[in-house]
Amino acid sequence: DGGITQSPKYLFRKEGQNVTLSCEQNLNHDAMYWYRQDPGQGLRLIYYSQIVNDFQKGDIAEGYSVSREKKESFPLTVTSAQKNPTAFYLCASSILGQNYGYTFGSGTRLTVV
Amino acid sequence: DAKTTQPTSMDCAEGRAANLPCNHSTISGNEYVYWYRQIHSQGPQYIIHGLKNNETNEMASLIITEDRKSSTLILPHATLRDTAVYYCIVSLLLNAGNMLTFGGGTRLMVKP
Numbered sequence: 001d002g003g004i005t006q007s008p009k010y011l012f013r014k015e016g017q018n019v020t021l022s023c024e025q026n027l028n029h030d031a032m033y034w035y036r037q038d039p040g041q042g043l044r045l046i047y048y049s050q051i052v053n054d055f056q057k058g059d060i061a062e063g064y065s066v067s068r069e070k071k072e073s074f075p076l077t078v079t080s081a082q083k084n085p086t087a088f089y090l091c092a093s094s095i096l097g098q099n100y101g102y103t104f105g106s107g108t109r110l111t112v113v
Numbered sequence: 114d115a116k117t118t119q120p121t122s123m124d125c126a127e128g129r130a131a132n133l134p135c136n137h138s139t140i141s142g143n144e145y146v147y148w149y150r151q152i153h154s155q156g157p158q159y160i161i162h163g164l165k166n167n168e169t170n171e172m173a174s175l176i177i178t179e180d181r182k183s184s185t186l187i188l189p190h191a192t193l194r195d196t197a198v199y200y201c202i203v204s205l206l207l208n209a210g211n212m213l214t215f216g217g218g219t220r221l222m223v224k225p
Contacts, residue, residue: 033212042200043157043215045212066141068120083162091158092156100159100162101149101162102149106155109154
């Protein structure tokens with residue numbers, strides 16, 4: 001079945017370490033997105049990419065980096081510059097030029113200790 | 114993109130219809146109304162979307178007022194598994210530069 005996979009589901013890291021969250025989709029979707037969600041809050045856009053080798057900052061890009069070397073993959077690196085990295089991270093994908101919305105992964109819960 | 118206003122929380126009895134309202138009074142003529150839901154600690158799930166006409170699928174019905182300034186998501190027979198946060202979003206067609214913006218949503222609690 002086609003879908004979008006995030007791994008790992010839970011991730012623990014020490015403060016000051018960079019960490020990379022994986023997001024892979026086999027839906028042949030053009031665009032991919034990363035969101036951050038804090039407890040009891042909505043989703044905030046970190047980065048998005050609408051074509052391979054190109055990506056754009058969202059509302060809260062500081063302290064994060066991404067790459068889009070393949071259409072299927074959009075990894076997110078949480079760097080040591082992110083002041084409060086503990087959160088639930090969600091990856092999504094979509095087809096451009098349509099109105100069927102996004103398909104989301106199941107999320108990665110990152111805890112920095 | 115137009116902003117939406119939703120109640121923070123709602124309760125519904127199991128087996129009854131859940132009617133979730135959304136106000137989007139500044140919606141433009143070519144913006145769609147989307148509904149998603151998020152069960153605790155999972156990714157949001159697409160429910161339904163519409164432009165002008167009412168829509169129905171296997172999950173829910175979407176009723177959009179004639180002036181398009183508000184809409185209602187209807188879960189006809191709510192179950193305990195429908196307990197989730199429901200997001201109402203308005204957006205242009207998902208072309209370059211257009212995003213879905215998720216606000217706080219409505220926390221629906223279905224009770225036995």
